[in-house]
Amino acid sequence: MALLARLRESYLLHSFLRDPVAVGSFIVVVLLVTAGFLAPVLAPMNPYDPAQIDVMDSELAPAWIDQDSSFLLGTDSQGRDILSTILYGTRVSVLIGLGAVALQAALGIGIGLISGYAGGRVDAVLMRVADVQLSFSTYMVAIFLGAIFQATFGVGRYEQIAVPFLIAVIGLAEWPQYARTVRASVLAEKKKEYVEAARVIGLPSGRIMWRHILPNTMTPVMVISTVQVANAIMSEAALSFIGLGMPVTKPSLGSLIKSGFEYIFSGAWWITLFPGVVLVLLILTINLLGDWMRDFLNPKLYKS
Amino acid sequence: MNVEPANTAPLLEVRDLVKHFDISGGLLEQLTLQGGRMVRRRTLVRAINGVSLTIQPGETLSVVGESGCGKSTLARAVMGLYQPTAGQVRYGGERIDNLDSRAMMPFRRKMQMVFQDPYASLNPRMTVRQILEEPLRFHHPGHTEAEVRDKVAEVMRQVGVRPGWADNYPHEFSGGQRQRISIARALMVDPAFVVADEPIAALDVSIQAQILNLLMDAQDQRGLTYLFISHDLSVVRHISTRVAVMYLGCLCELAPADPLFEAPLHPYTQALLSAIPRLGGKASGHIRLTGDVPTPINLPPGCVFHGRCRQAAQRCREEVPALREHAPGRFVACHAVEEGRI
Numbered sequence: 299m300a301l302l303a304r305l306r307e308s309y310l311l312h313s314f315l316r317d318p319v320a321v322g323s324f325i326v327v328v329l330l331v332t333a334g335f336l337a338p339v340l341a342p343m344n345p346y347d348p349a350q351i352d353v354m355d356s357e358l359a360p361a362w363i364d365q366d367s368s369f370l371l372g373t374d375s376q377g378r379d380i381l382s383t384i385l386y387g388t389r390v391s392v393l394i395g396l397g398a399v400a401l402q403a404a405l406g407i408g409i410g411l412i413s414g415y416a417g418g419r420v421d422a423v424l425m426r427v428a429d430v431q432l433s434f435s436t437y438m439v440a441i442f443l444g445a446i447f448q449a450t451f452g453v454g455r456y457e458q459i460a461v462p463f464l465i466a467v468i469g470l471a472e473w474p475q476y477a478r479t480v481r482a483s484v485l486a487e488k489k490k491e492y493v494e495a496a497r498v499i500g501l502p503s504g505r506i507m508w509r510h511i512l513p514n515t516m517t518p519v520m521v522i523s524t525v526q527v528a529n530a531i532m533s534e535a536a537l538s539f540i541g542l543g544m545p546v547t548k549p550s551l552g553s554l555i556k557s558g559f560e561y562i563f564s565g566a567w568w569i570t571l572f573p574g575v576v577l578v579l580l581i582l583t584i585n586l587l588g589d590w591m592r593d594f595l596n597p598k599l600y601k602s
Numbered sequence: 603m604n605v606e607p608a609n610t611a612p613l614l615e616v617r618d619l620v621k622h623f624d625i626s627g628g629l630l631e632q633l634t635l636q637g638g639r640m641v642r643r644r645t646l647v648r649a650i651n652g653v654s655l656t657i658q659p660g661e662t663l664s665v666v667g668e669s670g671c672g673k674s675t676l677a678r679a680v681m682g683l684y685q686p687t688a689g690q691v692r693y694g695g696e697r698i699d700n701l702d703s704r705a706m707m708p709f710r711r712k713m714q715m716v717f718q719d720p721y722a723s724l725n726p727r728m729t730v731r732q733i734l735e736e737p738l739r740f741h742h743p744g745h746t747e748a749e750v751r752d753k754v755a756e757v758m759r760q761v762g763v764r765p766g767w768a769d770n771y772p773h774e775f776s777g778g779q780r781q782r783i784s785i786a787r788a789l790m791v792d793p794a795f796v797v798a799d800e801p802i803a804a805l806d807v808s809i810q811a812q813i814l815n816l817l818m819d820a821q822d823q824r825g826l827t828y829l830f831i832s833h834d835l836s837v838v839r840h841i842s843t844r845v846a847v848m849y850l851g852c853l854c855e856l857a858p859a860d861p862l863f864e865a866p867l868h869p870y871t872q873a874l875l876s877a878i879p880r881l882g883g884k885a886s887g888h889i890r891l892t893g894d895v896p897t898p899i900n901l902p903p904g905c906v907f908h909g910r911c912r913q914a915a916q917r918c919r920e921e922v923p924a925l926r927e928h929a930p931g932r933f934v935a936c937h938a939v940e941e942g943r944i
Contacts, residue, residue, distance in 0.1 A: 491719055492724055494678075494717065495717060495784075497683060498714060499737040499741075500703065500741070501740060
């Protein structure tokens with residue numbers, strides 16, 4: 299309750315409400331994410347359940363074009379309702395995006411903190427590892443690992459563990475972004491006298507890093523977190539599009555776009571277009587929110 | 603105020619302390635070409651070069667000197683924030699400069715520090731209560747919730763901050779109040795020895811007196827011993843028992859406050875004290891030094907002050923003067939004083 303009262307008086311809320319782009323983006327993101335996670339309740343059918351799919355319904359046009367169609371946004375080549383697959387697909391995409399960012403953040407913040415605080419050789423080694431990691435693109439790592447994985451365990455097994463696999467690959471490929479940002483902030487913070495005061499008290503290094511330095515480096519972490527969620531969703535969509543992401547049986551937004559791609563020229567444009575619009579909307583609004591947050595947290599633009 | 607240091611056992615002793623900082627950077631930056639050969643060259647900042655002093659229980663020893671003379675480095679080396687390059691720091695007769703963090707723990711309860719910048723020395727993400735409770739809970743994990751609260755309130759009252767403000771964040775306080783909180787944090791574990799590193803340099807003049815009085819009151823009530831770092835000479839005369847004058851990482855003169863201010867012996871102390879502005883006084887007697895302070899990277903041979911000293915002789919350029927007791931309690935490191943030239 300006290301937290302809520304404080305939020306109501308805060309400059310954060312004031313600044314947020316005065317920015318229509320931020321408010322609009324926030325509403326769209328919240329709508330998309332809740333719709334995704336409420337998919338089993340909201341969706342007209344369950345695309346994971348073969349019993350509900352009728353192949354005779356395949357490639358039906360959206361309801362406003364084909365008056366006979368009972369599917370609002372049409373169906374895909376297997377007869378699945380596009381609206382339902384989009385809802386379920388959004389859930390998968392958001393899940394992978396958040397999961398990958400959580401993994402990136404855990405790795406990157408830990409490594410960045412240790413690297414910045416310890417300095418010297420530890421710092422040099424960890425940062426060179428980060429440089430090497432950054433020199434491989436996410437897609438290269440994912441394609442390489444995905445190909446090996448599918449070859450060893452078979453496509454069937456892969457379909458079952460596709461979500462954790464993608465989270466791990468995208469998370470492992472992008473942690474240096476966090477590590478570098480956190481390290482830079484730690485280098486600035488650890489020279490301040492409050493860190494020396496903590497050392498004079500005799501606190502162990504781990505506690506100084508965790509309780510004193512980390513909370514003061516959270517500002518840039520929050521900004522890159524939003525941008526990285528959008529990036530992770532985009533990476534997943536790209537991987538799915540080239541066939542190394544989510545399987546068609548458990549589609550994400552990326553694999554939906556891919557599955558409809560072959561039918562665009564045969565007139566079934568809706569299979570690709572609607573998931574594409576949702577993907578663009580999701581990434582655009584998350585990035586706009588990130589922009590707002592960066593401006594809000596930038597002291598040079600403070601209250602201007 | 604002017605207590606002659608008794609011949610009791612010192613509370614803190616610094617012996618031939620040396621602290622050098624390596625600023626040469628990475629291996630690649632250290633390599634230079636010299637006469638066709640690759641040579642690895644290190645650049646050292648010689649911040650402290652063989653400083654020895656003792657601090658008696660209950661006294662205030664002030665260290666004065668201009669910026670960059672190593673006084674803050676000395677304070678941090680005494681507190682164990684910097685590992686000395688050579689030399690020893692002893693507290694109550696026990697050597698503490700080579701202890702690991704676990705063995706250092708009992709001394710952390712006895713030695714605390716007050717920092718210069720009250721805007722940087724308090725963690726902006728913690729409330730005053732969290733800041734003050736942390737040292738207490740860490741060193742006395744057995745204390746109950748009520749004991750901790752009472753102690754925080756008691757110390758806050760003692761430093762003149764209303765205990766009702768404990769749940770506010772540091773940015774909600776003024777500079778003077780923050781410095782009071784910083785002092786409160788140092789007092790939370792009931793230390794016997796406090797290092798104050800320019801505690802009033804970042805404050806308004808009107809606040810400086812309040813903080814000084816607070817420090818002196820705390821000393822009276824708790825029998826504290828201070829190592830007080832400052833460049834404000836009039837303040838130093840006001841609060842010190844003894845004064846140590848530093849120049850370029852070396853101790854020039856160490857003497858009880860009043861004799862030092864009335865009749866400084868070392869040429870550098872004389873020049874430094876002549877620079878104190880006096881109300882109604884004329885500008886006469888001001889000793890104007892020529893040249894600049896040499897860099898601590900390339901220390902001059904011999905006495906570090908010889909390049910700017912009027913009394914410098916050949917011996918001063920070659921031999922480093924040792925700190926010798928010129929009169930009872932008055933230590934000077936100067937060949938000219940030793941030889942009776944001044």
